[in-house]
Amino acid sequence: MSTKMTKEQLHGMVADIVGPMFAKLEERIADGKSDAAKMLADLALGSAPRLVVSADDERRKSLNAVVFMQSMALAAKPGEKRSAEKIAKEMEFENVAKVLGTTDATAGGLLVDPEFSTEFINFLRAKTVILESGARTIDMPSGQLMLKRADTGATAAYRGESANATVSELSTGEVALNAKILDVLTPISNQLLSRGSLNNLELVRDDLVAAARDRMDSVMIRGVGSAFAPKGLLFQAATANKVDETNAVGTFNASTTAEIVGDLGEMIRKLMDSNLGMTHLGWLFSNQIWKRFFTELDANSRPVFRDELMQGTIFKIPFLATTNIPANLTASAGSGSGAQASELYLADFFEVLVGQTEGMKVSVSTEAAYDPGGGLVSAFQRGETVIKVELEHDMIERRNGVAIAVLESVTWGATA
Numbered sequence: 341m342s343t344k345m346t347k348e349q350l351h352g353m354v355a356d357i358v359g360p361m362f363a364k365l366e367e368r369i370a371d372g373k374s375d376a377a378k379m380l381a382d383l384a385l386g387s388a389p390r391l392v393v394s395a396d397d398e399r400r401k402s403l404n405a406v407v408f409m410q411s412m413a414l415a416a417k418p419g420e421k422r423s424a425e426k427i428a429k430e431m432e433f434e435n436v437a438k439v440l441g442t443t444d445a446t447a448g449g450l451l452v453d454p455e456f457s458t459e460f461i462n463f464l465r466a467k468t469v470i471l472e473s474g475a476r477t478i479d480m481p482s483g484q485l486m487l488k489r490a491d492t493g494a495t496a497a498y499r500g501e502s503a504n505a506t507v508s509e510l511s512t513g514e515v516a517l518n519a520k521i522l523d524v525l526t527p528i529s530n531q532l533l534s535r536g537s538l539n540n541l542e543l544v545r546d547d548l549v550a551a552a553r554d555r556m557d558s559v560m561i562r563g564v565g566s567a568f569a570p571k572g573l574l575f576q577a578a579t580a581n582k583v584d585e586t587n588a589v590g591t592f593n594a595s596t597t598a599e600i601v602g603d604l605g606e607m608i609r610k611l612m613d614s615n616l617g618m619t620h621l622g623w624l625f626s627n628q629i630w631k632r633f634f635t636e637l638d639a640n641s642r643p644v645f646r647d648e649l650m651q652g653t654i655f656k657i658p659f660l661a662t663t664n665i666p667a668n669l670t671a672s673a674g675s676g677s678g679a680q681a682s683e684l685y686l687a688d689f690f691e692v693l694v695g696q697t698e699g700m701k702v703s704v705s706t707e708a709a710y711d712p713g714g715g716l717v718s719a720f721q722r723g724e725t726v727i728k729v730e731l732e733h734d735m736i737e738r739r740n741g742v743a744i745a746v747l748e749s750v751t752w753g754a755t756a
């Protein structure tokens with residue numbers, strides 16, 4: 341004997357299960373305080389009007405469950421020729437339609453969340469301060485890239501009549517980019533996914549993407565570099581381009597306005613002396629340094645940098661402030677003592693190259709094994725879904741570090 345439910349039976353099942361859940365909501369309808377309550381109560385009886393939500397509506401993600409219920413209820417109406425899957429598609433909720441079209445409601449399919457496929461998302465291209473400052477991205481599909489460069493140029497000289505011409509040659513070198521792997525994964529309980537919001541997986545994914553983005557930014561600014569991680573601006577900068585702040589008083593935050601202006605000008609001069617194109621200049625500094633710029637006053641108590649700062653520039657050069665430049669470094673003797681110093685960077689970011697393989701890869705699996713510390717465990721056996729974010733990249737300043745200037749032991753804005 342067939343056990344398949346008819347539409348009428350399915351309609352009755354939905355009403356019996358969901359109806360009591362919304363019974364109390366009907367009490368709020370009479371006073372007209374809750375249109376949402378009326379809609380949900382109607383859904384329990386399969387009598388709600390067709391729900392229409394635009395693709396860019398901010399409520400769309402939170403309405404997945406409502407659309408699921410309405411599609412089931414409308415499809416179960418006597419005389420209805422459309423399937424629940426088709427109704428969901430007509431309302432342009434493809435993820436809900438996928439669940440309705442690939443699961444059997446009578447076999448527990450109502451409890452199954454939408455399938456999440458592997459995605460490739462270039463979240464990092466405009467989110468890190470390194471890339472926002474103008475560093476150029478280049479593809480390296482094989483994970484390695486070699487670039488030729490001129491290390492020294494030929495030298496010309498005057499000569500006398502009938503004397504030999506000066507012989508001088510261009511010397512060349514190579515810039516190597518080798519992809520470094522950055523990744524992070526998180527296991528999520530399947531119960532959390534099925535009992536919570538349909539967006540739980542997306543929320544976890546976004547958190548992992550933010551974590552990867554933050555780590556990439558931090559390393560590309562101050563990473564010491566290794567076989568497994570990129571070398572940051574600090575350690576790629578030429579030694580001659582690293583100087584301490586000028587602080588004649590020798591105590592925290594005691595640099596005068598003239599000393600601050602002089603230090604900034606010296607950083608610009610160092611890049612100019614290297615004959616760079618100076619086409620994509622950018623400052624990077626901590627929020628502590630931003631504070632000193634914002635609060636700096638002249639002898640008449642008028643802001644020195646504030647107006648320009650609010651336009652996003654210092655000396656007409658764009659800046660970005662970030663917490664990935666610390667403000668708890670140990671100051672040198674000339675700037676006081678203690679751990680409240682920071683750093684300020686100036687670079688021609690046209691000379692900074694970020695090589696990437698395939699952008700960011702987001703993978704989701706219910707069968708993967710992972711090691712939380714102490715040995716491999718099975719996501720399938722533990723009833724978990726594992727989400728992993730992974731990317732491969734490297735960074736190089738292609739001019740032997742002369743396109744980067746670093747002001748160190750900066751206590752501007754420090755409080756003690």
